[in-house]
Amino acid sequence: MAASGMVPTETTPFVLGRATGDLAEAAAKLAGEIGSVPVETVLAQANRTAGTTAGTGAIGDMRPEPSPWYAFDDGDQGTTDWYPQGLTGSDDSGALPAPAFLVSWYFKPEAGERGIRVTFLDPGTLKYRHALLVLADLDGSYRPIDIHAGGIALHGGLLHVADTVRGLRVFDLAGILDLRTAQDDLGDGTRVGRHDGKFHAFGYRYVIPQTDFWRVAQPGPRFSFVSIDRSTETPQLVTGEFRDTDPEGWVAxxxxDLAGGEPNDAYVLGHPRIQGAVSRDGRWYLSQGAGSTANGKLLVYEDGTLDTRPYPIGPEDLTVQDGRLWSVTEFRNKRAIFAVPF
Known part of the structure; x- marks a missing residue:
């Protein structure tokens, strides 16, 4: 055991201001035209199947191996367009009717930008489906959100998505819109938005408009990952920053409810390449990446000491579900949701 690298720091640089603007109004207008469906409907209409063996290259030399292990299908394993980043689930929400995981992805190519999406996965059936996250406009159309989406956390029906340079975008899952309720097909798979009276979403059936925004002052700290600590008397939202080569990233x-916008506490992490963080029962759990070919690490802090544990290749955001610690791996042919014990 070694001395902890985490040290307290000032909270004022991380203050968030609410910037809802016309987001909620535009999303409600779009929902009134298209019609919304609950999460369980999206899961019931899942069109992809996860496996328990694909993507196992991410395990590398980790022993014992993580379990359970839910790998994305061949198409999502092999694509160089989309990369998973964030992970949350029904335990975070406290309101979903059945167990589920949600995963955020960002579109990597600059050419043909298609924004960000979220995956809904049923761990009981291993069925899953992607939905496109969008910005609704007051004119009744919508557009992709061209950012590097990071970590995610679901509180009730509100999905918080880390926007690297701006703060936290919020999406209300009560407003999942099913294009099939408005028209007979999914439109042109190469287009997005409303064109000539028809809705398009790059071939996706479901779109989810942004309804709220918590922004950090510019220039300001970067937001990379998000989680929820439900072990404290008052549950807290956890978020922080990835830094590639220096240890000065932060967590707060x-x-x-983000009332007042200022965090309760904040820390300098003391380690580079931190991809996700969870606090639980007085401990901090940090996922640390090491590139696309080397195993990462799980760093556990308690009472000023550090315990380093083996972890898969490419670990990202962290969440708690079923009394275990879960993460998602990002690299091509090494993409899976997995659990380890606390």
């Missing part, structure tokens, strides 16, 4: 905790 807010009240879940």
């Amino acid at each position: 905790r807010w009240d879940l």
